[in-house]
Amino acid sequence: MxxxxxxxxxxxxxxxxxxxxxxxxxxxxxxxxxxxxxxxxxxxxxxxxxPQMFYTYAAYAKLQSPQLPDDIQAAPGEGFPEIDVVILEGNNEQYSDAPGTTLPNSVVVFQLVDPGDTGTQFEDEANPARYQTTANDSGVATIPAGKLVAGQKPGNVTLQVTVADDVAATFPAVVHADYPPDGEDVTVLNPNNGISMNPLSEYDDSIVFQDAIPNQGGVRGKLIHVEIRQNGQLVDDPNAPYFDTGTGHVFQWKGTTGEEGRLETPNLWSGAQSGKFQVFAYLDGYPKRNAPIELDVVGVDHVNPAYPQVTAIRNTDVVDYWTVTALDSNDKPATAQRINFTIVQGGNVDATFLVSGTHQAEGVSNPETGVVSVPALRVTDESGRFEIHVADGSYKSLSTIYVEVIDPQIPSSVVFDDAPPDLKNAAGTILKEGKIGVYVYIGNPNPNPSDRFISGRLGLSIEDPHNTGTTFNSGSPLNSYADIIDGYAKVPEIKLGGNPGTFTILATVDTYGLHDALPLQIG
Structure with a gap:
């Protein structure tokens, strides 16, 4: 053998x-x-x-939520927050060759140890000191918020996480008194009011809290927790405001008070996300002793519609005709911000956004210019008026576009703007969009806007008999188009050739056989 x-x-x-x-x-x-x-x-x-011997490392658990064990706490009679732990195979800190892989669908038992007889227990369990669950496909086992309820007596308890009869982890939890017996409290010293910031900016002042006892002054050496919250919850979005500690985006920080009970936080930065937040500070062990500071990240302070009063043809689709520019409080483009549009019906006149089939849709401002197009919409077969209300991502109203719905029109003439640019020394340069305009009328050429063809598409082409090398920067080199908005179309960007000579821009509305020509001289 x-x-x-x-x-x-x-x-x-x-x-x-x-x-x-x-x-x-x-x-x-x-x-x-x-x-x-x-x-x-x-x-x-x-x-x-x-024997055939198969072995695995014993499971261990890591706390995922809350981020810190210190935050597993509740006031007497209140529910603890949701507690999430990740079940893993082997503890890499102890065993260098342990795999450390997650163990999905593991049976997990949370065992409560209450040496101080606080009365803490799991709700609706035959054994109130024991809660069994199964980890999800990602290996996360959860105690739902409110499942573990604090007893009426303040004190410390312990949660043991058990997998296959092995204790995978032990976490402390605290049943804290609502308020310190000496009246100790946390207050805000600076700023005096709330904080307002633009996205992706640093707060230019200090944030200072104080821990103090009435009639005794500030208390040194006290631990204060400071969090960034939204809607009462700790944020976890990388685009949300954060503290800059040199170790990445920090949403949850704690520090110890110094002289006069003062505590200054790390530098506060806003993220790309706009909205209402809180800088929330509370005394360690006493979350009800807190001092919130309202934080408003104003991505969009106001918007400028390119055309606040516009017209549309009844029973048609309006696609990319109207735009607004989102601006911050310094009148700079508010880029990559969500803009909400709401149609308000006027009498029998109505419209719906094509993307949603409803009165509401949203767009995102251009990452460089802050411009956003009103989403494509369909106008019903009624003449009259309706409105488009423009709001920021939190639905704060910013502006209104008034839409007049009229009967179908037939254009009668196409006329270039009578102020062509001087190109004497412009060889090889770029002629920006809108430097040349074209009017389209339904009657005789007239400055009265009511005589303009309100919407459609204008065909544009370049004739270059002198080989100046002039081309469009969009579409094909010698052919492009522009949208007619309220009877006016902006000629797209043109790259002027480097050779002197004459070229001609042709504008046409092919459906009706209308056209006009604008000759221009380079050099």
Missing amino acids: QVHSYRINKWAHRTFTTQVLQASYALVFGPAQEGGQDLVCQDCASVIAY
Whole structure:
């Protein structure tokens, strides 16, 4: 028989499994004497057993939420916050060769240890000190918010996380008194009012809290928790405001008070996300002793509609005709910000956004210019008026576009703006969009806007008989288009050639056979 021996070099909890194989065998007892047949026992029953050993490292658990064990706390009679732990195989900090992989769908038992008889328990459980659940596909086991309820007596309790009869982790929890007996409290020293910031900016002042006891002054050496919250919850969005501690975006910070009980936070930065937040400070062990500072990240202070009063043809679709520019409080473009549009019906006149089929839609301002187009909409077959209300991401009203719905029109003429640019020294430069305009009228050329063809598409082309090299920067080199908005179209950007000579821009409304020409001289 060959014997194999194995030696385990590192100790760790392991689970062993053995398998026993059962079979019948013909056993040979040896050769017969004097040349007879061998002695064989046919179908002798026998059991040959051998262990097959499979082992795993014992599970361990890491706290995922709250981020800090110190935040597993509740006031008497109140529910603890949601507690999430990740179940992993092996503790890499103890065993360098442990896999550290998540263990999905593990059966997890949370065992409550209450040495101080606080009365803390799991709600609606046969054993109020025990709660069993199953980890999800990501290996996360959860105690729902309010499932663990604090008793009426302040004190410390312990949560043991058990997997396969192994204690995977132990976390402290606290039942705290509502208020300190000496009246100790946290207040805001600076700023005096709330904070308003633009996105992606640093707060240009200090944030200072104070811990103090009435008639005794500030208290040194007290631990204060400071969090960034939104709607009462700790934020976890990388685009939300954060403290800059040099270690990345920090939404949850704590520090110890110094002279006169003062505590100054790290520098506060706003993220890309606009909205209303709080800088929320509270005394360690007493969350009801808190001092919130309202924080408003104003991504969009106001918007400028390109055309606050516009017209539309009844029973048509309006696509990318109207725009607004989102601006911050310094009149700079508020880029990459969500803008909400709401149609307000006027009498029988109505419209719906094509993207949603409703009266509401949203857009995002251009990441460079802050411009956003009113989403495409369909106008019903009624003449009259309706409104489009423009708001920021929190639905704070910013502006209104007034829409006049009219009967269909037939254009009668196309006329270039009578102020062509001087291109004498412009060879090789760019002629920006809108430097040249075209009017489209439904009657004789007239400055009265009511005589303009309100919407449609204008065809544009370049004729270059002198080979100046002039081209459009959009569309094909010699052909492009522009939208007619309230009877006016902006000629797209043109790259002027480097050779002197004359070129001509042609504007046409092909459906009606209308056109006009504008010759321009380079050099």
